[in-house]
Amino acid sequence: MKKGKNEEGSWTICQECQGRGKKSRGLSDKARRHYQMALDQFEKTKGEGIAPVRPKGHLHSCLNCSGSGLLHSASHPVVDKENYPHIAIIGGGIGGVALAVACLHRGIPFTLYERDNNFDARSQGYGLTLQQASKAIEGLGVFSLDERVISTRHVVHTTDGKVIGEWGIRKWMQSDVKTSSKRTNMHISRQSLRSALLEQLGGHDAVQWGHQLIDFAACEGEGVDLNFLVDGKIQPFKADLVVGADGIRSSVRRLLIGEDITPLRYLGCIVILGICPLSALKGLDSSLLDSATVFQTANGNERIYIMPYTSDSVMWQLSFPMPENEAKALSAQGPQALKEEACRRTQWHDPIPQILSTTLEAQISGYPVYDRELLKLELLEKGGQVTLIGDAAHPMSPFKGQGANQALLDALTLARGISRGCRAASQWRKAGVRESVLTEFESEMLERSASKVKDSAEAAQFLHSEIVLHEGDEPRGRCLKKKNV
Structure with a gap:
């Protein structure tokens, strides 16, 4: 991602790659010959066995748009x-706003609904680490994030400060380079990323704030009727396609699937989060606070993860096992109780006690960690003109940093699918938006996100066990995968 301000103006999709960012090279002569031989053999056996599948050509980055x-x-x-369906996007978080942006670039009509009354009505989480989604951000017209922070070093400690793992570009190259794009992670606050996406829409007025979804139903003719609670009154709306981007406790999911089939699944631990300005730590000399280092410390039960939040602050995430009823009770007691519990459990090496004790209570929150059982395609197929993205579709623990990454990929993939599947000649109104777009999209989304949900759930276990104390210059848990190979 280029550094500097985003270009002013607007974006439209590249016609050479149809907005995909990639183009097919076509099949090689060798691949074509092998397929033809297999097809000839299949026909000789008069259709016995399994028919060969025509291979797909390798994709390469589109040079015309530099892959965006x-x-x-x-x-x-x-x-x-x-020609395009009108989309009702339910939820103005990262995934919902990203989908709206991707639709805007393709001329797809949409309305973005959010139950909060304004952008700052409630906390939208803390810091994000952009991994696979870094390229998706460019596919959304965001070519620079002024408030991003790049980390180039990751260190793991025991509670007495002994280093048991270290990786990143500064480890491998033994340099102080802080901005290389290789072996680095990009960190940004959730609200900063959300704001950058809203800028693509022209600002906050692009969102229908204060719209709480009550119910929806398929129309007798076509489309979906929706009812929202707005200023104490029920207001009806209509759309061709409804997309639930409304988080782990999604109203769209509840209305579509029900809460009993795939209920929230407690992962056995609580997370306490805080943000601490570096200016509050004056006089504390630590190489870990250079705004380019991520570090974590663990003892086999408690584990704290501290990363750059902005250029002049850090975010910390303390997690530990706790029975669900106790985790709910602690969270309900509020910031003071959460801070006291966090400080009590982390009298460890510098600068951890100083960071936690200095963090203002107003910058602290905590919650029990949940996910849901993986969705099966048949549960979504009954939804007709309704689908889900992001945490509404595949919620996961925060321990692999994948929630926002997957939501951004979902949004861009769905918009590209609508653009491709609902062209003028597609006759999607006759075939239905599910057959034209949703079945393929949902299959790809669920397959892509399944391993992320699974890995995130596993991390909730091994990060609070002796496994986290494994010595090695690699991310925690990788040793488990090596054993399973």
């Missing part, structure tokens, strides 16, 4: 209400 799928434009594409 977008080109600079004097204005946004004209909204194509005639």
Whole structure:
């Protein structure tokens, strides 16, 4: 991602790659010959056995748009209400706003609904680490994030400060380079990323704030009827496609699938989070506070993870096992109780006690950690013109940093699927948006995110066990995968 301000103006999709960012090289002569031989053999056996599947050509980055799928434009594409479905996006968090942006770039009509009354109505979480989604951000027209922080070093300690693992570009290259794009992670606050995406939409007015979804139902003709509670009154709306991007406690998911089939699944631990400005730690000399280092410390039960939040602050995440009823009770007691519990459990090496004791209670929150059983395609298939993305579809623990990454990928993939599957000649109104777009999208989304959900749930266990104390210059838990190979 280029450093500097985003170019002013608008974006439209690259026609050479149709907004995908990649183009097919086509099949090689060898691959084509092998497929033809297999097909000939299948036909000789009069269809016995399994028919060969035609291989797909290798994809390469589109040179015309540098792989983003977008080109600079004097204005946004004209909204194509005639050919594209009108999408009701439920939820104005990262995933919902990203989907709206991707639709804007493709001329797909949408309305973005959020139950909060404004952008700052409640905390939208803390810091994010962008991994696979770094390229997706460019696919959303965000080519720079001014408030991002790049980390180039990751250190793991025991509670007395002994280093038991270290990796990152500064480990491998033994240099003080802080901004290389290789072997680095990009960190940004959730609200900063959300704000950058809203800028693509033209600002906060692009969101229908204060709209709480009450119910929805398929129309007798076509489309979906929705009812929202707005200023104490029920207001009806209509859409061709409804996308639930409303988080782990998704109303769309509850109305679509029900809460009993895939209930929240407690992962056995609580997380306490805080943000501490570096200015509050004056006089504390620590190489861990250089705004380019991520570090964690653990004892086999408690584990704290501290990362750059902005250029002048850090975010910490303390987690430990606790029975669900106790975790709920501690969370309900509020910031003071959470801070006291965190400080009591982390009288460890510097600068951990100083960071936690200095963090203001207003910057502390905590919650029990949940996910849900993986969705099966058949549960979504009954939804007709309704689907889910992000945490509404595949909630996961925060321990692999994948929630926002997957939501961004979901959003961009769905918008690209609508653009491709609902073209003028597609006759999607006759075939239905599910057959034209949703079945393929949901299959890809669930397959891609399944390993992330599984790995995140496993991390909730091994990060609070003796495994985390394994000595090695690699991410915690990798030794487990090596044993299973």
